[in-house]
Amino acid sequence: MKAVIAVGLLFLLQNAIAVDPTVPGARDEPFANVTGSLDNHGVCQCSVYLPDTTFPVQKVETLEIIAQMLSQKVDIELSKVSKYTRAIEIYEQKILNITLRVESMEKTSISYTELDFQLLKIEITEMNKLVTQLKSTLTGSNVVVEQLFEEIRNLSLLVNGLESLDKHNILAIRREIVALQSKLKDCERDRNQNGTTTPHLPPGSCNHGGIRNISQPYVTQLNWKGFSYKYGAWGRDYSTLSPNKDLYWVAPLNTDGRYLEYYRLHSSYDDLLLYKNARDYRVQYGEGSGMAVYKNYMYFNAHGSRDMSKLDLNTNTVVLRKTLPGAAFNNRFSYAGVSWQDMNFNVDENGLWVIYSTEASTGNIVISKLNETTLDVLSTWQTRQYKPSVSNAFIVCGVLHATRPVNTRKEEIFYTYDTNTGREGRISIIIDKVMETIQSINYCPADHKLYVYNDGYLLLYDLFFSPLLLL
Numbered sequence: 386m387k388a389v390i391a392v393g394l395l396f397l398l399q400n401a402i403a404v405d406p407t408v409p410g411a412r413d414e415p416f417a418n419v420t421g422s423l424d425n426h427g428v429c430q431c432s433v434y435l436p437d438t439t440f441p442v443q444k445v446e447t448l449e450i451i452a453q454m455l456s457q458k459v460d461i462e463l464s465k466v467s468k469y470t471r472a473i474e475i476y477e478q479k480i481l482n483i484t485l486r487v488e489s490m491e492k493t494s495i496s497y498t499e500l501d502f503q504l505l506k507i508e509i510t511e512m513n514k515l516v517t518q519l520k521s522t523l524t525g526s527n528v529v530v531e532q533l534f535e536e537i538r539n540l541s542l543l544v545n546g547l548e549s550l551d552k553h554n555i556l557a558i559r560r561e562i563v564a565l566q567s568k569l570k571d572c573e574r575d576r577n578q579n580g581t582t583t584p585h586l587p588p589g590s591c592n593h594g595g596i597r598n599i600s601q602p603y604v605t606q607l608n609w610k611g612f613s614y615k616y617g618a619w620g621r622d623y624s625t626l627s628p629n630k631d632l633y634w635v636a637p638l639n640t641d642g643r644y645l646e647y648y649r650l651h652s653s654y655d656d657l658l659l660y661k662n663a664r665d666y667r668v669q670y671g672e673g674s675g676m677a678v679y680k681n682y683m684y685f686n687a688h689g690s691r692d693m694s695k696l697d698l699n700t701n702t703v704v705l706r707k708t709l710p711g712a713a714f715n716n717r718f719s720y721a722g723v724s725w726q727d728m729n730f731n732v733d734e735n736g737l738w739v740i741y742s743t744e745a746s747t748g749n750i751v752i753s754k755l756n757e758t759t760l761d762v763l764s765t766w767q768t769r770q771y772k773p774s775v776s777n778a779f780i781v782c783g784v785l786h787a788t789r790p791v792n793t794r795k796e797e798i799f800y801t802y803d804t805n806t807g808r809e810g811r812i813s814i815i816i817d818k819v820m821e822t823i824q825s826i827n828y829c830p831a832d833h834k835l836y837v838y839n840d841g842y843l844l845l846y847d848l849f850f851s852p853l854l855l856l
């Protein structure tokens with residue numbers, strides 16, 4: 386553009402000078418008659434008198450100034466364009482990277498978790514935002530940016546399509562998990578039968594010397610409501626009354642991490658894994674992820690109160706509501722990293738328990754054994770462990786076990802309180818986890834397993850027990 390302006394200027398100047406001198410006696414003759422002379426070096430010299438009124442000297446000066454300003458502006462615009470071009474190149478690189486990833490996802494028949502898609506979607510949204518910003522800074526339409534825009538739109542459509550397609554893959558994987566699961570069970574049983582570990586424990590038996598170790602989490606499954614339902618609990622009913630009737634429950638809290646509103650029941654473990662034959666219910670409202678299921682009733686903290694609710698799972702009705710005397714509530718003494726769990730209901734071989742705190746206990750853990758029929762407190766134990774400094778707790782054979790985080794991938798069972806003897810203890814058993822926060826732990830005495838809700842993922846662990854020491 387600079388060159389064009391320079392040429393234009395020249396053209397103007399030429400026009401200004403090129404007044405036809407061949408027309409003699411032209412009216413208003415612009416040029417006076419002149420004589421030329423030859424100098425010592427043989428160069429012809431002559432003078433021309435240009436009347437000020439006809440040659441636009443001032444205009445030319447102005448033009449020169451304008452031309453200079455214009456060329457400066459062009460320089461600025463040019464540098465902007467090269468800046469945006471670089472930015473666009475980076476975005477194009479990124480799009481290429483993501484496209485390659487999406488393509489490889491398409492090609493391989495491996496199933497991808499919701500998390501993979503979630504990350505992709507976040508990246509695409511980020512890029513969309515940047516390109517929109519870019520568009521608004523570049524005035525006028527720009528073909529490259531428009532194309533970038535369309536590519537991003539295409540990409541997000543593709544990812545959405547893939548995600549819905551992938552449901553089938555996830556189901557296939559779930560079936561494989563079920564098969565692997567039974568193999569794993571056999572493996573565990575074989576190992577346990579081989580002297581070094583506890584012999585197989587019958588359901589509900591306390592014929593052991595306490596927890597010695599814990600398995601890897603050998604099932605990981607996203608809760609049925611999805612990735613954003615990070616808070617909640619799940620478990621298996623321990624019903625000595627009907628050993629043939631199985632019941633698994635999953636209760637993701639609302640995404641505020643406070644209200645229990647929806648829960649789901651499955652009659653078999655395989656159904657749970659395949660998200661099949663589910664019964665979904667709504668309840669108004671529980672608070673926190675401390676609920677437990679015992680003999681076909683769910684027990685939970687009635688929201689915004691120090692009341693306990695007892696919900697009949699056959700009819701989805703609250704059949705009893707009773708105050709837990711002195712209990713702190715409304716997120717007063719919840720667990721470390723887990724809000725609104727002022728009351729943590731637990732089931733062990735002996736029945737129903739609740740773990741909580743009171744003002745009188747100054748936030749230390751209080752354990753009460755409940756009559757599950759009337760919700761009356763039968764006995765109470767005061768511990769010296771501050772509840773908000775532990776991440777969760779569960780009870781096995783009357784012994785409270787409390788956990789604390791070690792890092793984002795490991796948790797530690799570090800504290801015990803034995804209600805049989807009133808004694809506290811320190812242990813160290815490391816629990817591997819897949820996400821950062823353990824929202825809840827439910828123990829099932831029927832299979833001696835821990836049902837852990839880990840930021841939306843349902844994890845299952847086997848407990849290994851020490852042999853009973855006969856003194």
Ligand SMILES: *[C@@H]1O[C@H](CO)[C@@H](O)[C@H](O)[C@H]1NC(C)=O
Nearest residue numbers: 408409410414417418419420
């Ligand atoms: C210019 O001057 C020369 C000599 O002085 C004369 O011969 C000639 O006719 C003049 N031309 C015009 C156009 O006046």
Ligand SMILES: *[C@@H]1O[C@H](CO)[C@@H](O)[C@H](O)[C@H]1NC(C)=O
Nearest residue numbers: 475476477478479480481482
């Ligand atoms: C694209 O991926 C390559 C290698 O996978 C990496 O080196 C490069 O930094 C990526 N580019 C962008 C813009 O993310």
Ligand SMILES: *[C@@H]1O[C@H](CO)[C@@H](O)[C@H](O)[C@H]1NC(C)=O
Nearest residue numbers: 532533535536537538539540
């Ligand atoms: C986006 O998808 C449409 C329809 O599939 C296609 O015609 C278009 O070329 C795609 N655009 C880009 C930039 O890939």
Ligand SMILES: *[C@@H]1O[C@H](CO)[C@@H](O)[C@H](O)[C@H]1NC(C)=O
Nearest residue numbers: 574575576577578579580581
């Ligand atoms: C149990 O241990 C014995 C040797 O101590 C070994 O021969 C046997 O194969 C083991 N059984 C299993 C099921 O691992």
Ligand SMILES: *[C@@H]1O[C@H](CO)[C@@H](O)[C@H](O)[C@H]1NC(C)=O
Nearest residue numbers: 597598599600601602815817
């Ligand atoms: C506990 O089990 C884990 C595997 O789950 C194992 O790596 C670890 O060594 C065991 N610890 C003890 C003390 O047996």
Ligand SMILES: *[C@@H]1O[C@H](CO)[C@@H](O)[C@H](O)[C@H]1NC(C)=O
Nearest residue numbers: 755756757758759760761763
């Ligand atoms: C629980 O309460 C019911 C009804 O009052 C009573 O029949 C039962 O014996 C109580 N159970 C225990 C363990 O106290």
